[in-house]
Amino acid sequence: MSTHQPPMPQAPAPDWQAAPGGSYPGYTSPIPVVRTHLGHALASEWTKIKSVRSTVWTLGVFVVLVLGIGLMAASVVKAHSGSESMSNQTPLQLGFFGLLLGSMCIITLGVLTTASEYGTGMVRTTMTACPSRARVLAAKAIVFFAVAFVVALVTSALVGMMQASMLEGVGGAKTPSGSEWLKATVGISLYIALLGLFSLLMGSIIRHSAGAITIMIGAVLAPLVIALFMGGQSLEKVRQWLLEYSIPSQMSVFYDNSLSTSGPTGWDPLWIMLGLSAAAFAGAYALLQKRDV
DSSP: OOOOOOOOOOOOOTTTTTOOTTTTTTTSSSOOOOOOOHHHHHHHHHHHEEEEEEEEHHHHHHHHHHHHHHHHHHHHHHTTSSSSSTTTOOOGGEEEHHHHHHHHHHHHHHHHHHHHHHHTHHHHHHHHHOHHHHHHHHHHHHHHHHHHHHHHHHHHHHHHHHHHHHTTSTTTTTOOOOOHHHHIIIIHHHHHHHHHHHHHHHHHHHHHHHHHHHHHHHHHHHHHHHHOOSSSGGHHHHHHHHOOOHHHHHHHHHTTSSSSSSSOOHHHHHHHHHHHHHHHHHHHHHHHHHHHO
16 A cells, blocks of 8 residues: 655745745835945944943043043142242143043043953954944944044043133233144144044954053053153163153143153154054954954
8 A cells, every 4th residue: 555645735935935946026125225334334333332331431530530630730720829830831731630641541442442342242243234344443443533532622622721711820820822722622632532542453453351451551651650760871762762752741742841852742742643543453454354253
């Protein structure tokens, strides 16, 4: 007795499902298909950076440090108004101390913008959504730089106006000129934003948040500390170079109050940091293309 069963008839394919080798030209997908571009990556990175708590904390502490230390320094100078402590100096120079400490917050946020995604594994989702790794890196850099620059510009301008108002005619302080205002607001803000961008790229290279933050803070503080404790004539040239090109010394140039009598002047620190950031971007891009996520 045969147990062979006749083949069951196949149901016709529904209107939305094409049979193998067939097509249904009348079907239109309800999901619009668009060609992705940099704007989509920028929107994605903006959503990420504004929705994480690290952004609020780091930028909040940055604002508190810059305003708090700046106003504290202005109050101390005003309390000693009988002396000529500000003779031939502008009140804007007092903003340097708060911005130097506040830059640590921008460095931290820059590293976390890239390195934290490797720690959580979120980078796999990011690269799946946008396979173009160059576009992802560029979008992160653009969004972070814009956020850091705007926050630094608003904060430095605000503390500068407060200091100028508090110390007008006090201790021999002079009224800042237009070029001094430009360097103490736009110039220093561009420098801090580039420093944060360099940190972001170091985070992409190292892929470890704590390690990259430690390296960046060491790069900011270590050269100056080493130079201050370096003695002996044989090391004088090394000591002088560390003083001239340390990041605190370069930041002080924007206030016409450099820690050394030689080295970068004017807007030179900005071009130096721009060159370092460009080199770091090239290195981060090359490694991003070669390494797996």
